[in-house]
Amino acid sequence: MKRRTALKNLGLGISAGMLAPQFFSACKKDDPGPEIPYSGNVIVIGAGAAGLYAADILRSKGISVTVLEAGTQPGGRVRSLRNQTDVQYQTFSSASQADFPVELGAEVIFGSNSSWGKVVSDFSIATVDMSASASPSYILDGQAKSATGWQGDSDFQAVQGFVSGLSNVGSNGSIKDAANVSPRAQALLNSQAGNIFGSSAENISALGVAQMLKAQTHDSKQLTMRNNPWQDVLLSRFVNVLPLIKLNTEVKAIDWSGDVITLTDAKGVQHTCTKLIVAVPLSILKSGAITFSPSLPSPNANALSKFGMDACIRLVLDFKKNFWGLDSSYIWGGTTVPQYFNSGAGRSQFFRTMSLTINGPKAQQLSGLSDDNMVLQVLAEMDSIYNGQGTGFIRRDLTDDRILSLVKDWTKDPFIKGGISYPLVGTTNDDRKALASPANDRLYFAGEATDATGDAGTVSGALNSAIRVTDEIIKSIVNP
Numbered sequence: 052m053k054r055r056t057a058l059k060n061l062g063l064g065i066s067a068g069m070l071a072p073q074f075f076s077a078c079k080k081d082d083p084g085p086e087i088p089y090s091g092n093v094i095v096i097g098a099g100a101a102g103l104y105a106a107d108i109l110r111s112k113g114i115s116v117t118v119l120e121a122g123t124q125p126g127g128r129v130r131s132l133r134n135q136t137d138v139q140y141q142t143f144s145s146a147s148q149a150d151f152p153v154e155l156g157a158e159v160i161f162g163s164n165s166s167w168g169k170v171v172s173d174f175s176i177a178t179v180d181m182s183a184s185a186s187p188s189y190i191l192d193g194q195a196k197s198a199t200g201w202q203g204d205s206d207f208q209a210v211q212g213f214v215s216g217l218s219n220v221g222s223n224g225s226i227k228d229a230a231n232v233s234p235r236a237q238a239l240l241n242s243q244a245g246n247i248f249g250s251s252a253e254n255i256s257a258l259g260v261a262q263m264l265k266a267q268t269h270d271s272k273q274l275t276m277r278n279n280p281w282q283d284v285l286l287s288r289f290v291n292v293l294p295l296i297k298l299n300t301e302v303k304a305i306d307w308s309g310d311v312i313t314l315t316d317a318k319g320v321q322h323t324c325t326k327l328i329v330a331v332p333l334s335i336l337k338s339g340a341i342t343f344s345p346s347l348p349s350p351n352a353n354a355l356s357k358f359g360m361d362a363c364i365r366l367v368l369d370f371k372k373n374f375w376g377l378d379s380s381y382i383w384g385g386t387t388v389p390q391y392f393n394s395g396a397g398r399s400q401f402f403r404t405m406s407l408t409i410n411g412p413k414a415q416q417l418s419g420l421s422d423d424n425m426v427l428q429v430l431a432e433m434d435s436i437y438n439g440q441g442t443g444f445i446r447r448d449l450t451d452d453r454i455l456s457l458v459k460d461w462t463k464d465p466f467i468k469g470g471i472s473y474p475l476v477g478t479t480n481d482d483r484k485a486l487a488s489p490a491n492d493r494l495y496f497a498g499e500a501t502d503a504t505g506d507a508g509t510v511s512g513a514l515n516s517a518i519r520v521t522d523e524i525i526k527s528i529v530n531p
């Protein structure tokens with residue numbers, strides 16, 4: 052199937068300014084190489100970044116591969132507003148003034164030379180370096196100020212010192228205990244070293260995060276894409292895999308007792324393979340939504356209990372005016388919203404749209420409210436920080452006066468059930484290796500949670516896991 056046709060069939064377009072994959076000059080992991088003779092076949096469960104890349108590598112080696120995806124679209128937690136057909140999204144999209152691609156999931160490229168950073172530069176996608184075009188604000192005592200504004204404040208310095216030295220923290224306790232900052236600075240700590248890793252500071256292992264950061268080999272740049280929706284880029288990169296995906300195919304049961312593995316989907320249809328890659332979110336495995344027969348091997352099952360994947364909400368708000376600062380990037384330290392992101396920074400004329408990410412217990416609490424009440428709680432926090440300007444400048448629908456907002460509650464997505472994986476207190480990076488360990492040369496694991504190279508919780512982590520898992524499979528075929 053031709054690239055455009057494949058994308059069109061999946062209801063997705065290619066955004067402007069993208070070069071077709073055949074124009075790439077860089078040699079990549081999945082460039083066609085010598086075919087690997089293998090009479091069996093591989094099934095990948097999950098068409099997120101990990102599953103797509105794993106399938107692409109195997110396909111390029113001549114191995115027969117199919118991807119089973121529960122949802123209606125590929126991409127997983129890479130999901131762009133522009134590609135959604137849902138009425139709620141379309142209403143927001145048409146009324147919003149955002150003149151840049153709005154993302155429901157991943158939106159920041161961590162590391163210009165990370166796995167995802169390299170895909171983006173291979174495609175010659177225009178990016179914006181956040182640190183060069185904007186800087187964060189920090190909330191203490193209910194006031195948001197720049198780092199310069201807080202200079203000399205010892206609580207502010209304590210949090211920044213902890214965050215910048217986090218990769219060297221040796222404490223086996225929680226981030227909260229390891230940081231030991233004053234009550235006044237707890238929300239700031241929680242934003243910068245809790246929410247960003249998928250939960251709150253009291254739930255996350257300091258050592259687990261430290262080891263993760265230490266293992267990273269890429270630079271610390273943070274980029275956004277100037278014009279292109281992430282889902283377009285991901286699917287264009289893996290265009291050759293799109294015809295291999297079976298959408299609306301939720302795997303419910305895996306029988307891996309014999310040489311041939313049998314999968315049963317929600318419609319009762321059976322699929323067979325000789326090697327299986329499970330690339331679903333950690334939360335799906337933890338919830339028992341997929342049954343394994345025999346049950347998961349103990350190294351994987353034990354490791355599974357050492358990670359969390361908490362509630363997660365993305366909220367996008369449109370304002371009539373930017374009152375939080377044209378050059379601000381993140382606003383850290385909110386108690387209702389730990390991460391406000393001025394997502395138009397460096398790429399918008401208007402700077403009037405905010406993208407909020409709420410993880411962990413706070414997201415769990417907000418998830419219990421109606422969307423309207425959730426937005427009102429958020430505006431109440433903005434009002435208290437910015438003298439009523441949140442409610443004052445929020446844009447409303449001209450016809451029915453409803454507040455213009457978009458809520459994506461990932462917790463309620465039946466095939467994602469949360470945000471990103473994180474290490475529970477006492478967990479180390481080695482536990483990710485155990486989570487990823489293959490069983491009997493038949494059962495393999497991928498996905499961001501299984502990345503032990505420092506990028507878990509990100510798109511690069513998902514891509515890294517695909518490289519690892521396909522190496523494992525290819526080795527098992529070449530040296531049975």
Ligand SMILES: Cc1cc2nc3c(=O)[nH]c(=O)nc-3n(C[C@H](O)[C@H](O)[C@H](O)COP(=O)(O)OP(=O)(O)OC[C@H]3O[C@@H](n4cnc5c(N)ncnc54)[C@H](O)[C@@H]3O)c2cc1C
Binds near residue numbers: 129
């Ligand atoms: C709100 C939010 C913000 C984020 N921000 C960033 C960011 O700025 N930068 C960044 O790099 N990363 C970010 N991330 C993380 C990033 O999106 C993920 O780490 C990455 O996309 C995960 O890819 P994956 O392939 O491991 O899993 P997923 O993308 O979750 O793919 C798994 C797939 O499995 C499917 N599936 C589930 N159950 C079944 C089943 N039973 N049968 C068949 N299929 C099934 C799902 O539908 C899904 O498509 C963010 C995530 C969220 C939620």
